[in-house]
Each structure stands twice: as structure tokens, then as C-alpha cells.
Amino acid sequence: MRKLIAGNWKMNGLLAELEDVASICEAVAAHPSVDTALCIPATLIRSAAGRFADMAIGGQDWHMAASGAHTGCISAEMLADAGAKLTIIGHSERRAAQGESDADIRGKALAAKRAGLAAILCVGETEAERDAGRAEAVVLGQLEGSMPDDAASEWISVAYEPVWAIGTGRIPSVEDVKAMHAAIRGALVARFGTDGSNIRILYGGSMNGDNAASLLAIPDVDGGLIGGASLKADKFLPIVAAAAAA
Ligand code: 13P
Numbered sequence: 024m025r026k027l028i029a030g031n032w033k034m035n036g037l038l039a040e041l042e043d044v045a046s047i048c049e050a051v052a053a054h055p056s057v058d059t060a061l062c063i064p065a066t067l068i069r070s071a072a073g074r075f076a077d078m079a080i081g082g083q084d085w086h087m088a089a090s091g092a093h094t095g096c097i098s099a100e101m102l103a104d105a106g107a108k109l110t111i112i113g114h115s116e117r118r119a120a121q122g123e124s125d126a127d128i129r130g131k132a133l134a135a136k137r138a139g140l141a142a143i144l145c146v147g148e149t150e151a152e153r154d155a156g157r158a159e160a161v162v163l164g165q166l167e168g169s170m171p172d173d174a175a176s177e178w179i180s181v182a183y184e185p186v187w188a189i190g191t192g193r194i195p196s197v198e199d200v201k202a203m204h205a206a207i208r209g210a211l212v213a214r215f216g217t218d219g220s221n222i223r224i225l226y227g228g229s230m231n232g233d234n235a236a237s238l239l240a241i242p243d244v245d246g247g248l249i250g251g252a253s254l255k256a257d258k259f260l261p262i263v264a265a266a267a268a269a
Contacts, residue, residue, distance in 0.1 A: 026239065026266040027180065027223055027246035029060040029143060030253025031083065031111055036064050041071060046256040048075035053260075054267040058246070061253065062111050062143075065097055072106020081109035081141075084117060087127070087134040099131075099138035109141035111248075113169050115186045125168030132171045132179065141178045143225065143248060144169060146207075150187035158185075158199075159206050166210055176221035181207060182248040188228025190250060197241055200226060204243035232261030239269040 211219035227248030
């Protein structure tokens, strides 16, 4: 399976940072064996999409309705209209700060499909849940509740992002990542049959140039979802190079 290295810029990036998108795109072009994407603020999508052919440009969030009386919101169709090819759903920052439920996330997955966007569906446990021995149950519960029944590998990927590893510089052990990705793969195959083995499972949470090679070598780690290290080419490129070598 081709690996996917996707950046999540979160709420970072003004028009002045478009040159950073350009230098990231130029850098990743050296590794055509890896699929790459940058999910950037909606305000930058139109300026970035189309200009950078070697890397898919994506958005981060949207309202699940196609249009209507939702002041301040944008729809999946609007992201696609601006040139986005993919989006992120179920990120723990939205589950926690915006109170998004599994049902909301499932609705957004269907909205992405309706608009022709690929989706990266995030799942992950908190530190308290891991300490209580509930990590796998929590993650598989989120997967079951937020993945739509007609999910297919051509438009959906899963990202395992332990909440306690996001932006902290801490990562789970190789054994813990291996066990969680195997559990997610098992659940995907049980639910979606053969296609479940083709759905990419990314790892996210403090992935960087130093730890990417060991994380990407773990079975069923089919790529990475990168926050902080996706903002600059010199931090993002070593991760893409590690994926190319994996
Ligand atoms: P960091 O790579 O900054 O830990 O963020 C991970 C993440 O939340 C990607 O969605």
C-alpha cells in the first residue's frame, strides 16, 4: 500500500505562509512513491489548490449540510469548490472543544463523500482512558460509531491519534502502536471485508523526523497525520523521506 503523509495545519496560516506551502510541495516532489497532502485553513485553499500539483490540498472542517441558514459555516461542497481534495473528521480537538459526537462525525463523513472529498477519520484515547486499560475499547468504539456503513478505501482513511501524544512530544511504544493498529485493522476487515484491508491507517501525534522511521515501519501503519512538523518543509520532508524508505 502507498503510504500517505498528511499535514494538519490546524488554525495556523495566513496568506503570507503560502510560500511555506510552496516549499513543502517542492520538497515532497522528490518522493513520488509517497502520497502527500496538506490540510490547511479554508481561507488558503483557493490560493493553494491547483498551484501545487505534487501534493493534495485539503480542508479541516465543515458543516454537514450542503447549504442553508447556518451563519458562519461552510459546507463540504464549498471546500471542494475551492479546490480541496480531502478533509479531516473526528479530530480529538473537535471532539473535545466542539463536543462533536460519533453521530456528528459519521454525518460529516457522508457529507465529504457527497461532495467528492476524501476523508481522514481520527480516533484516539485520552491518557486517563489508556491508564484505565480502556484504550482499545475507546478507539474501537469511536471507529464503530463514526465510520459510515458505506465507507470504502477509495475515499476514507483512519488516523489513530492518542490524545495525550498530540503536541506533547510523547509517543506510544512501538508495541502499543502495533497492537492498536492491528486491532483497528481487525475491526475494519470484520466490518468491510476485503476492502477493510485496503483502508489506510495513519498514525498521528508528535510524529517527527526523528521518530518517523520507527513508527512507519510498524505493520499496518500506512502513513502519518502530522501537526506541528507539517508547518515547515525542513520538518515535514524528513517524515516523507522516512515514508519513502519504509
Ligand atoms: P502534532 O503532530 O503536533 O502532535 O499533532 C498531531 C495532530 O493532531 C494531527 O492531526
